[in-house]
Amino acid sequence: MRPLTGKVRVGSLNDIDPQGSRRLNVNGLEIALFRLSDDEILAVENRCPHKGGVLSEGMVCGPVVHCPLHDWRIDLRSGEALAPDKGCIETFETEVAADGTIFLTLDGSAQSSAAGPDSHSA
Numbered sequence: 740m741r742p743l744t745g746k747v748r749v750g751s752l753n754d755i756d757p758q759g760s761r762r763l764n765v766n767g768l769e770i771a772l773f774r775l776s777d778d779e780i781l782a783v784e785n786r787c788p789h790k791g792g793v794l795s796e797g798m799v800c801g802p803v804v805h806c807p808l809h810d811w812r813i814d815l816r817s818g819e820a821l822a823p824d825k826g827c828i829e830t831f832e833t834e835v836a837a838d839g840t841i842f843l844t845l846d847g848s849a850q851s852s853a854a855g856p857d858s859h860s861a
């Protein structure tokens with residue numbers, strides 16, 4: 740299967756609770772979508788840069804997620820761990836259309852597999 744690239748529809752705002760998250764598997768990479776309290780959607784690689792904690796299971800506080808394993812704080816806009824911790828994960832450009840449809844922009848660098856959504860509320 741060819742990797743998905745460009746602007747890809749990945750769901751609707753109504754699929755994600757406020758301050759909740761949703762997991763996607765796209766091009767062999769697990770991605771977490773987070774809905775902030777102001778309905779902004781941010782997307783990052785769903786893997787903590789420390790020891791691989793599942794960030795979509797963490798608590799969202801503003802534009803930051805707390806990793807459920809050892810409480811590192813990851814900035815969802817930059818993908819950077821907040822000091823004193825150091826590390827970085829991939830971030831993805833998102834867009835929410837007027838009707839609530841969520842789009843993710845992919846560059847196709849990760850290799851392909853099936854895509855499948857899964858939900859989780861933080």
Ligand code: FES
Pocket residue numbers: 787788789790791792806807808809810811
């Ligand atoms: S794995 Fe995320 S803080 Fe340790």
